[in-house]
Amino acid sequence: MRAENYEPKQHPPSHEYELNFGPNHPGIEGNYALKVKLHGDTVVSARADAGYLHRGFEKLMEQRLWIQNIALVPRICVPDPSPMEVAYSMAVEQLCGLDVPERAQWLRVMQLEMSRITAHLFYFGGHAATTGMYNPMFWGVADRDLVLDLFEELTGGRVYCIYNMPGGVRRDIPEGFLDRLSRLLDYLESRLPEYDNLFFTNHVLINRAKGTGQMSQHQALEWAVTGPNLRATGLQCDVRRDDPYLVYDELEFDIPVEQGGDALARTLVRRSELQQSIRILRQIIQRLPSIKGPIRAPIPNPLAWNVPAGEAYVRLESSKGELGWYVVSNGGQKPYRVHVRGPSSMHAVQVLENLAKGSRLEDVAQIMFSLDACPPEVDR
Amino acid sequence: MSSADTKKKDIDYNSNGSVLNPLKALSFFAKKPVTEKLEPRIAAERYRGFHVNDWEKCIGCSTCQKVCDNAAITMVKVPSQKEDPLNGIRNLRPAIDYGRCCWCALCVDLCPTGSISLSREYVHTCYDEQLDSYFLLPDPNGMHNKDYGEGWNKTEENDLVDHNRQVMPERTPESRSDNFDEIVDGYDKQQAIIEASRCVQCGMCHDACPTHMHAPEYIRAIWSDDIEDAVRQIYRTNPFAHTCGRVCTHRCETACSIGKRGEPIAIRWLKRYAVDALSHDKIKDIVLGDVNPESSGFNIAVIGSGPAGLTTAFDLAKLGHKVTVYEGLDKPGGMPRYGIPYYRLPFDKLDDDINVIKAAGVKIKCNTWVGKDITLEQLKKKNHAVLLSLGLQLGRSTRIPGSDHKHVQKAVTLLQKIAAGEKIDVPKTAAIIGGGNVAMDIARSLARLQKQKFGEVNITVTAMESFEHFLADPEEVKEAQEEGVIILPSRGPQECMIEKGALVGLRTLKVLSIFDEQGRFAPHFDENDEICHECETIVEAIGQMTDVDLLGEELTEKLEWQRGRLQVDENCRTSEDWLWAAGDMVRGPDVVHAVADGHTVSKSINEYLKTLQMEKKSS
Numbered sequence: 001m002r003a004e005n006y007e008p009k010q011h012p013p014s015h016e017y018e019l020n021f022g023p024n025h026p027g028i029e030g031n032y033a034l035k036v037k038l039h040g041d042t043v044v045s046a047r048a049d050a051g052y053l054h055r056g057f058e059k060l061m062e063q064r065l066w067i068q069n070i071a072l073v074p075r076i077c078v079p080d081p082s083p084m085e086v087a088y089s090m091a092v093e094q095l096c097g098l099d100v101p102e103r104a105q106w107l108r109v110m111q112l113e114m115s116r117i118t119a120h121l122f123y124f125g126g127h128a129a130t131t132g133m134y135n136p137m138f139w140g141v142a143d144r145d146l147v148l149d150l151f152e153e154l155t156g157g158r159v160y161c162i163y164n165m166p167g168g169v170r171r172d173i174p175e176g177f178l179d180r181l182s183r184l185l186d187y188l189e190s191r192l193p194e195y196d197n198l199f200f201t202n203h204v205l206i207n208r209a210k211g212t213g214q215m216s217q218h219q220a221l222e223w224a225v226t227g228p229n230l231r232a233t234g235l236q237c238d239v240r241r242d243d244p245y246l247v248y249d250e251l252e253f254d255i256p257v258e259q260g261g262d263a264l265a266r267t268l269v270r271r272s273e274l275q276q277s278i279r280i281l282r283q284i285i286q287r288l289p290s291i292k293g294p295i296r297a298p299i300p301n302p303l304a305w306n307v308p309a310g311e312a313y314v315r316l317e318s319s320k321g322e323l324g325w326y327v328v329s330n331g332g333q334k335p336y337r338v339h340v341r342g343p344s345s346m347h348a349v350q351v352l353e354n355l356a357k358g359s360r361l362e363d364v365a366q367i368m369f370s371l372d373a374c375p376p377e378v379d380r
Numbered sequence: 381m382s383s384a385d386t387k388k389k390d391i392d393y394n395s396n397g398s399v400l401n402p403l404k405a406l407s408f409f410a411k412k413p414v415t416e417k418l419e420p421r422i423a424a425e426r427y428r429g430f431h432v433n434d435w436e437k438c439i440g441c442s443t444c445q446k447v448c449d450n451a452a453i454t455m456v457k458v459p460s461q462k463e464d465p466l467n468g469i470r471n472l473r474p475a476i477d478y479g480r481c482c483w484c485a486l487c488v489d490l491c492p493t494g495s496i497s498l499s500r501e502y503v504h505t506c507y508d509e510q511l512d513s514y515f516l517l518p519d520p521n522g523m524h525n526k527d528y529g530e531g532w533n534k535t536e537e538n539d540l541v542d543h544n545r546q547v548m549p550e551r552t553p554e555s556r557s558d559n560f561d562e563i564v565d566g567y568d569k570q571q572a573i574i575e576a577s578r579c580v581q582c583g584m585c586h587d588a589c590p591t592h593m594h595a596p597e598y599i600r601a602i603w604s605d606d607i608e609d610a611v612r613q614i615y616r617t618n619p620f621a622h623t624c625g626r627v628c629t630h631r632c633e634t635a636c637s638i639g640k641r642g643e644p645i646a647i648r649w650l651k652r653y654a655v656d657a658l659s660h661d662k663i664k665d666i667v668l669g670d671v672n673p674e675s676s677g678f679n680i681a682v683i684g685s686g687p688a689g690l691t692t693a694f695d696l697a698k699l700g701h702k703v704t705v706y707e708g709l710d711k712p713g714g715m716p717r718y719g720i721p722y723y724r725l726p727f728d729k730l731d732d733d734i735n736v737i738k739a740a741g742v743k744i745k746c747n748t749w750v751g752k753d754i755t756l757e758q759l760k761k762k763n764h765a766v767l768l769s770l771g772l773q774l775g776r777s778t779r780i781p782g783s784d785h786k787h788v789q790k791a792v793t794l795l796q797k798i799a800a801g802e803k804i805d806v807p808k809t810a811a812i813i814g815g816g817n818v819a820m821d822i823a824r825s826l827a828r829l830q831k832q833k834f835g836e837v838n839i840t841v842t843a844m845e846s847f848e849h850f851l852a853d854p855e856e857v858k859e860a861q862e863e864g865v866i867i868l869p870s871r872g873p874q875e876c877m878i879e880k881g882a883l884v885g886l887r888t889l890k891v892l893s894i895f896d897e898q899g900r901f902a903p904h905f906d907e908n909d910e911i912c913h914e915c916e917t918i919v920e921a922i923g924q925m926t927d928v929d930l931l932g933e934e935l936t937e938k939l940e941w942q943r944g945r946l947q948v949d950e951n952c953r954t955s956e957d958w959l960w961a962a963g964d965m966v967r968g969p970d971v972v973h974a975v976a977d978g979h980t981v982s983k984s985i986n987e988y989l990k991t992l993q994m995e996k997k998s999s
Contacts, residue, residue, distance in 0.1 A: 064449065065447070067447070067486065067540075068447065068449040068486065070484070070486075071449040071450075071482050071484030071486065072449065133402075135405055138414075142414040142415075149424075152423065152424040152427060153424040153425070153426070155426075156424065156426040156427050156428040156485065156498070156531060156532045157428055157483065160482075162428075162484045162485070170489070170537065170538045171426060171535070171537050171538055172537055174424075174425060174426065194404075194405070196401075197401040197402060197404045197405065198401075198402050198404070198405045199402075201401055202401065202402050203399055204402075295537060296537070298542075299540070300542070300574075300577050301540070301541075301542055301577050301578050301579070301580065302447060302486075302490060302540055303443075303446055303447060303490070303580055303581065304576070304577040304578075304579065304600070304603050305577070306604075
């Protein structure tokens, strides 16, 4: 909890009052709070109050061997954990100068895109719930579970895959996996019209989300907005295209853009991204069988592994925006310093505070969800 | 799907859909629910559930505990499991605290034996008072004795153990077969660091080593390129660092947990690398830098300057006692100098070891044969304690007909002559009886001399054991064969064939069995399978014994003997309170056992001297 929130404050004018929005509020993603100052139903100012989920990952990582951290990093972002382990592994590989085998890179992209689908399905449900529609939430979570089933087959874990380690991935695909993935993609695609009927073309959503939490492209850039939230303001900006990592430069996909910059635009960008992820996975299903070779570069004994001194910065496109990992090694067995530049820390703090200002109380939750900010990643 | 398809399915959100659209979802009332009943659903094949551990495979090395992310693993003693330090097995088994475990399966990936794996079982509930059921000692039966099958297990893909040893650079058979130059080149720095990095620090080597060397510590020090610390760790328990770094029987490597599925860490070569990497003066400085004891006024005599004697002398000298070592031959070193050929252990390396010992204040009197030049009685009078570390310097004879011929020789005697640089008559053809390391040493030494003199090798080794039960190290056998020595297993010597006073050959029969049902030596031969190996010289390498003439009749009577060996207690002390005996003569041939004995003796003698001092003070 921020110390300044506890400084004695002057009483607000009598027509204004303060409301603690969260940390235990159904309209807040997890343990996160907003201190909202209201005038009637209108938000005069909002103050993000993080700290309820602080686990000190960056510091914890300094106490653990390079290999042990692979079990820790996915926990930084619960709804979309895979990019965390991939980014961490890529940073360590960069420090060590490890060449990751091609097959491992394809498997990583597969994992990342599957993870993006789970995160977006989760997101639709969340956004719908804040507009009072609970059905899409159930649907989203149920369909996400089908992807998690495949994660379980591939990695042994449903949410925290712990599938990557510096050097590559831990296991190859099980038999028949690509067929099952292909069938799942067909199913998800067939579900989209149903989602459209229920949610994306729903008057309730459109009327409530259009114009809500609107920001201009200029503002978005000022506030360091990235990912779908930035693309919803009309800027075609995606790390996968701008600074390709892994094998994204060999894949065909579009970068969907919307112009509105509001909650509706943000939701629709993600809906299109879901389709793009399906498209990418289809290409992987086609290409993967022809890519032979190992799935992991040989790494030293994890108990006696000094990573050469240096620093590495790796960025990739998570479902929530640009994810950056800064890892420093002083040549020892453990990281010297790790910093995670998660997209949510911008979205949930400065952007949310600004967007909430002037909005109505009932929209605050929707604005937060439409930004897809993830409190565990803000706190770390 | 092409991009056009994607576009087609896209919706136009600017024109709102029909108000009735959301109602279409009502059709789902007629469909099956997506939620499932709470019945344990079968997990995926590589699911990471609760642990199972194959207790037969598990060796208790605690690598799982070391790599555990959350310190969830505690090693627990299971007395029902066997404990076998020589083969690297402890009766520790991992217990998991499921309040801490995060199911990352690193324990599985790094397990040296592949015993631990995660199962497909994932449901466990209990009442408040049963919370300790979350702390569990996994066995092959799983969490609830129900077979859910293995989930995430060890496969080639996720195995993080490096099974392959760094290849030791050594000379080719062609370049080594006509000279006595050292065969093995030794690791360079990079190889040593990579080899050391394979170690998981389980300490099995420490437990298996007779002198309990701090191998995990010095391996880790080599890995972090701190050679000085490595040498310090080595000298904590072993002053014969160069010697053991080259010719030790490396029980550590037999016990090494990485060796359970792959090649064990080259612990012996790493030790060699550490002591070779530093200059002799530097080693002296590290080992003796802070040793500066006050003189205790006690005198100790050590008879024999082999590893056992010199180790004792080294330890006692560091404690301030005055130690004199008596050696009958020209130079100190004992068996490592006169029994091990130069190509395995160069003399200058042995000298390096001995010089450190001398620098600690040990006096070595060479060419002083106790029993001839000075009597044991005199030594007893001059000293407070005496150690016999005589070694095994007399060869045993097969006593087959003709074995008293002058061209039938003993391997140890011949090796001693070669080591001392004496000229010997190199036979054009030779047969060797015996299949141990000494047989290999003399065969390979003679082979080199033959190659020098005649340009070809003509040596046959006949051993009674079959190749499966061979006594010599497999690498010794392999290298001897590469050098042109013919090795015949399962041949029992019958007769040294003599014609007109000249030795012409060795007659052997095929061995059917060596021991009888009670395990006694009673060889059975196949009379129809006879070979006559033509040879000018026969060398017997079937075992050694100790020359104990120096004891004199009276003392020999007083001491206890069993099968020709002097009996000592666990402190290597004989029944005479001033006399200790150690090394090969009581333990059988092995360098590192001798070193271990040396430490035992030095402790025991020091205790004894302390009591003497107390008596002196009180009287």
